[in-house]
Amino acid sequence: MYQILKAEELTTNIFLMVVKAPRVAKSCLPGQFVIVRTKEDSERIPLTICDYDRQEGTITIVFQIVGAGTMFMSSLKAGDSFADFVGPLGCPSEFCNEPLSELKKKSILFVAGGVGTAPVYPQVKWLKEQGVLADVIVGAKTKDLLILEKEMEAEAGNLYITTDDGSYGRSGMVTKTIEDLVNEGKHYDVCVAIGPMIMMKFVCKLTKELGIPTVVSLNPIMVDGTGMCGACRVTVGDKVKFACVDGPEFDGHLVNFDEAMKRQTLYKTAEGRAFLAAKEGDTHHGGCGNCN
Amino acid sequence: MDVLKKVPVREQDPKVRATNFEEVCLGYNSEEAMEEASRCINCKNAQCMKGCPVAINIPGFIEQVKNGDFNKAYEIISESSALPAVCGRVCPQESQCEGKCIRGIKGEPISIGKLERFVADYASEHGVKPAGAKEKKGQKVAVIGSGPAGLTCAGDLAKMGYDVTIFEALHQAGGVLVYGIPEFRLPKEKVVAKEIENVKSLGVKIETNVVVGKSVTVDELLTDEGFDAVFIGSGAGLPKFMGIPGENANGVFSANEYLTRSNLMKAFDENSTTPIMHAKKVAVVGGGNVAMDAARTALRLGAEVHVVYRRSEEELPARVEEVHHAKEEGIIFNLLTNPVEILTDENGWVKGIKCIRMELGEPDESGRRSPVEIPGSEFEIEVDAVIMALGTSPNPLISSTTKGLEVNKRKCIVAEEEFGKTSKTGVYAGGDAVTGAATVILAMGAGKNAAKGIDEYLRGLR
Numbered sequence: 001m002y003q004i005l006k007a008e009e010l011t012t013n014i015f016l017m018v019v020k021a022p023r024v025a026k027s028c029l030p031g032q033f034v035i036v037r038t039k040e041d042s043e044r045i046p047l048t049i050c051d052y053d054r055q056e057g058t059i060t061i062v063f064q065i066v067g068a069g070t071m072f073m074s075s076l077k078a079g080d081s082f083a084d085f086v087g088p089l090g091c092p093s094e095f096c097n098e099p100l101s102e103l104k105k106k107s108i109l110f111v112a113g114g115v116g117t118a119p120v121y122p123q124v125k126w127l128k129e130q131g132v133l134a135d136v137i138v139g140a141k142t143k144d145l146l147i148l149e150k151e152m153e154a155e156a157g158n159l160y161i162t163t164d165d166g167s168y169g170r171s172g173m174v175t176k177t178i179e180d181l182v183n184e185g186k187h188y189d190v191c192v193a194i195g196p197m198i199m200m201k202f203v204c205k206l207t208k209e210l211g212i213p214t215v216v217s218l219n220p221i222m223v224d225g226t227g228m229c230g231a232c233r234v235t236v237g238d239k240v241k242f243a244c245v246d247g248p249e250f251d252g253h254l255v256n257f258d259e260a261m262k263r264q265t266l267y268k269t270a271e272g273r274a275f276l277a278a279k280e281g282d283t284h285h286g287g288c289g290n291c292n
Numbered sequence: 293m294d295v296l297k298k299v300p301v302r303e304q305d306p307k308v309r310a311t312n313f314e315e316v317c318l319g320y321n322s323e324e325a326m327e328e329a330s331r332c333i334n335c336k337n338a339q340c341m342k343g344c345p346v347a348i349n350i351p352g353f354i355e356q357v358k359n360g361d362f363n364k365a366y367e368i369i370s371e372s373s374a375l376p377a378v379c380g381r382v383c384p385q386e387s388q389c390e391g392k393c394i395r396g397i398k399g400e401p402i403s404i405g406k407l408e409r410f411v412a413d414y415a416s417e418h419g420v421k422p423a424g425a426k427e428k429k430g431q432k433v434a435v436i437g438s439g440p441a442g443l444t445c446a447g448d449l450a451k452m453g454y455d456v457t458i459f460e461a462l463h464q465a466g467g468v469l470v471y472g473i474p475e476f477r478l479p480k481e482k483v484v485a486k487e488i489e490n491v492k493s494l495g496v497k498i499e500t501n502v503v504v505g506k507s508v509t510v511d512e513l514l515t516d517e518g519f520d521a522v523f524i525g526s527g528a529g530l531p532k533f534m535g536i537p538g539e540n541a542n543g544v545f546s547a548n549e550y551l552t553r554s555n556l557m558k559a560f561d562e563n564s565t566t567p568i569m570h571a572k573k574v575a576v577v578g579g580g581n582v583a584m585d586a587a588r589t590a591l592r593l594g595a596e597v598h599v600v601y602r603r604s605e606e607e608l609p610a611r612v613e614e615v616h617h618a619k620e621e622g623i624i625f626n627l628l629t630n631p632v633e634i635l636t637d638e639n640g641w642v643k644g645i646k647c648i649r650m651e652l653g654e655p656d657e658s659g660r661r662s663p664v665e666i667p668g669s670e671f672e673i674e675v676d677a678v679i680m681a682l683g684t685s686p687n688p689l690i691s692s693t694t695k696g697l698e699v700n701k702r703k704c705i706v707a708e709e710e711f712g713k714t715s716k717t718g719v720y721a722g723g724d725a726v727t728g729a730a731t732v733i734l735a736m737g738a739g740k741n742a743a744k745g746i747d748e749y750l751r752g753l754r
Contacts, residue, residue: 023507037463043557043566044463069565084463086501223557223566226461226503227687228471229549230531233540240540242530245689259540262640266542267567 002036002085005058007078010147013065014115015074016050022057024049024087030123031093031217031249034059035225037084038073045069046222048119048194048248049088050148059085062118062147089225090248093123093192094215100130108134109181109188109212110156111174111203113195114141117148119217120194125155133157135186137177139195143168174199175206188212193252197264201257208253216252218243221266234260296399299328301406306620310591313475313560316617317381317406322362325410329357332402335394340404343392345737346444348372350389350404357407366415369408370422374447374491375440375736377416377483378469380409383733384611416486424494425453431750434459434519435496436504436690439467440732441525441723443491444739445746450494452747457519459502464556467527468732471556472548474585476592477614480555505689510697514718520753521718521746524705525739528724529687533680534577538634543569543642547578547586547681554589571595571677575645577631578681579603582729584614586679587623597623598673602630602650602663628652628663632670634678644674683729694719704728711745712738720745 006018024034033048051060065071076082095103108127112120117138127134136156140146141164153159161169162177170177174195182188191214193203200216207214222232225244232243235256241247293299302318303309309316320328332354340350349368356365369376385391385405393401414420431454435446438460446456464470469484478484492498502508504526513519531546533539550568553559557566574590576583579601587597599618601608604627608615619625628650635644649669652661686703698706698715705714705721712720722738724730 023502027507041558041565043564084501086461086463086503086507088506089503223549223552224462224471226506226689227530228527229552230533230546231549233533235540240533240535245530245687259640262542263540266569 001081001083003081004076004078007076007080009074010062011145013074014062014145014147015065016060016062017076018058018060019082019085020057021059021085021087024059024085025052025054025057028052028059028088029092029096030126031096031119032088032090033219033225033248034061034085034087035089035222036061036073036082036086038069038076039083042072042083043069044084044223044225045073046089046219046225046244048217048219049122050118051122051125059087062115064115086225090244091246093249095123095127103127103130103132106132106189107187108132109178109191110134110136111139111178111191111193111195112136113139113174113193113199114145115147116195116199116217117152120192121148121152121155123192124152128155135181135188136160137162137174137181139163139174139177139199140168141165173202175202178203178206178210182210190215192216197257197261200252200255201261204252204255204257214252215249216255217248218250218255218260219248220260220263234263293327295331298400298403299324299331301403306617306622309476310621313592315479316476319413320406320410322360322410322414325357325407326360328403328407329354331395332358333394339392339394340389340402343388343390344372345388345733346372346740348408353411354402354404354407357411362411362414363418363420365411366420367423369411372740373736374422374444375487375732376408377412377487378440378478379733379736380405380407380412381478381483382473382731384731386612388733416483421493422447422490423451425451427453428455429453429750429754431455431520431753432457432518433521433523433746433750434513434517435523435525436510437461437467437525437527437723437725438465438488438498439469439525439527439723439735441527441725441735441739441742442467442523443488444736445523445525445722445743446496447491447494448740448743449746450491450496452743454747454750456495457497457499459504459508460498460500461503462556463500465498465500471552472582472585474551474555474589475560476588477585503689505693510690510694510716510719520750521720523712523739523742523746524690524714524719524721524725525723525735526687526690526725528684528729530685531680532682532685534631534682536631536633538636538642539680541634541636541642542640543571543677544634545569545677545679547576547582547679548684550586550679551582551589554593560589560593568593569677571675573675574598574677574679575600575631575673575675576679576681577601578683579608579610580681580683581610581614583681584610584618586681588618588621590677590679591621591623595677598626598675599623600626600629600631600645600647600673602628603660604628604652607660626673630663630665631678635672642676642678644672645678646670646672684724686725686728690725702728707742710741711748712742713745718749720749
């Protein structure tokens with residue numbers, strides 16, 4: 001069992017938990033993820049690592065309620081435990097293996113959208129520890145849905161916040177802020193974009209035009225997370241890759257986002273039904289049209 | 293009683309079992325087992341034992357079944373096998389022990405597999421446990437993977453008195469026995485869980501949720517965690533796909549994914565939190581045991597199932613018994629047929645599979661006649677799901693993170709056949725990680741041999 005030391009709701013439907021998992025904490029690096037099972041009969045849910053403390057042996061995860069599994073997970077409190085917590089899975093971010101002298105010459109831009117802010121955070125923090133300050137754009141639908149602002153501010157070179165509705169920071173999508181920064185004369189050697197699939201798709205479209213190499217982190221459907229099931233396959237360039245062992249980070253300019261988005265809907269119906277059944281209990285009998 | 297014939301074994305009716313996940317074969321009761329055992333002529337030079345990868349004293353245990361001393365029979369089997377209830381069910385006996393049985397020359401061989409199963413089930417029902425080590429040796433061995441190779445190696449080493457810890461990547465121990473082979477062929481609670489309990493009762497510790505190569509490396513196990521030797525039994529690896537158009541469409545699954553959802557995650561049960569696609573018409577591509585398992589699972593989940601295989605029935609790599617069961621249950625075999633494209637609708641879901649008819653040409657390197665396309669013979673089968681059961685390629689997680697561990701051209705770990713010794717001192721390997729996808733019993737044989745190799749290595753260190 002993996003004990004939860006802290007559980008907090010960051011904003012509506014987005015939760016942060018600090019979990020005791022010494023093996024994961026000892027060996028993880030930015031860019032990697034874990035798979036958790038809330039209890040004995042729960043499904044396996046992949047989550048990116050938001051932070052880690054090697055001394056304390058803890059991992060911080062941040063997740064959003066998207067279905068029955070994450071909804072149940074959100075009911076856990078400090079003192080409760082996860083039945084299973086395995087990792088770190090996937091490859092660390094590419095820059096973790098780059099010579100520091102090369103890395104220090106680079107100007108890096110992170111683009112985080114919504115709950116994608118969580119996996120961006122350890123990358124920015126790791127870079128700062130190496131003496132590399134990166135610029136970070138964080139986008140949220142509205143001010144209330146913004147997460148980890150203070151934490152990110154402490155680690156980023158410059159932090160640019162933008163909200164879709166203009167309720168806080170800049171106004172508009174993250175792509176607008178990228179364009180504005182470039183127009184203001186900023187130069188970036190590499191961009192790392194993590195957020196909803198649709199955001200990453202449009203960021204990549206723009207950065208391709210701007211000639212900025214871009215890395216994205218994908219979170220497709222997966223079961224085991226060790227390469228065994230192949231559910232997480234994505235098309236990158238002309239090759240089929242498994243996100244769990246070849247990724248989760250890929251060259252965003254080569255990812256087939258349309259296919260990846262279609263694949264994410266594979267169990268939507270089943271997931272939606274399970275969610276509604278959990279929420280509405282016996283009153284849910286299907287056929288309402290809401291679960292498609 | 294006709295001594296030339298096996299005592300028939302009771303099975304669930306095909307029509308009934310096609311709609312449930314209960315075990316197909318019901319096994320012998322004690323009268324049936326004793327009757328079948330009495331057919332054994334107790335050859336002096338027992339050929340059956342030569343056909344067994346773990347060399348069970350087959351005439352010895354059958355003699356005890358004949359006498360009705362089932363505890364003694366279990367004791368004899370346990371000397372050689374850690375998983376008799378599993379082997380009695382999933383070993384390809386027809387090509388191993390039973391294939392060599394003298395009775396089989398004129399008539400049917402002794403039903404060795406069913407007798408082994410009976411003895412193991414009897415022991416389990418009567419709480420008989422395998423005997424543990426008499427004295428501890430004080431040296432530590434790490435076993436990677438809790439499948440057939442790992443459990444066997446761990447069990448044998450524990451019986452010798454070593455302190456053994458198994459590291460398992462998934463949340464449950466058992467490897468392919470829990471994620472791969474379906475409930476109706478190998479019950480998980482009644483059989484697999486009990487066999488694992490037996491291995492644990494020998495003193496073996498199992499740590500789940502440890503992905504060796506990620507959570508910890510082999511080198512760290514040897515240096516930081518104080519293990520004196522390591523056995524790698526990490527299994528087969530990444531599922532293969534064909535590389536044809538449409539393969540990433542919604543509704544195309546690897547057999548590994550489909551079976552893992554159903555077996556490990558219990559998605560066949562409607563109360564499970566893990567979803568599985570309930571397709572109406574499914575094409576399963578491939579002809580091995582995994583293809584049969586996937587096909588029969590899809591059938592039980594309510595689908596009409598077509599097995600699409602590029603060679604003819606004679607070349608089907610699956611066990612004859614499995615093909616027979618599949619046919620009885622209503623699986624349709626489209627033989628000499630190969631997929632060329634998966635057809636999709638405008639939303640990216642599978643709507644059919646385009647195939648081409650094949651004919652058999654000259655034998656290839658496997659000795660089987662190689663299939664050749666018949667030009668212009670393309671046709672379509674309307675399906676809403678496709679399951680690819682084409683085998684696996686090795687997982688690089690361990691080989692790429694272990695210093696000095698040699699792999700071959702196919703990326704399988706190189707290990708000497710006799711004792712599983714790898715290119716790295718103190719590290720042994722066996723099972724699918726070494727051979728590529730094979731059978732449960734071959735993996736067990738490799739685990740057993742490696743235990744001998746590790747014992748010899750550790751004696752040298754004392």
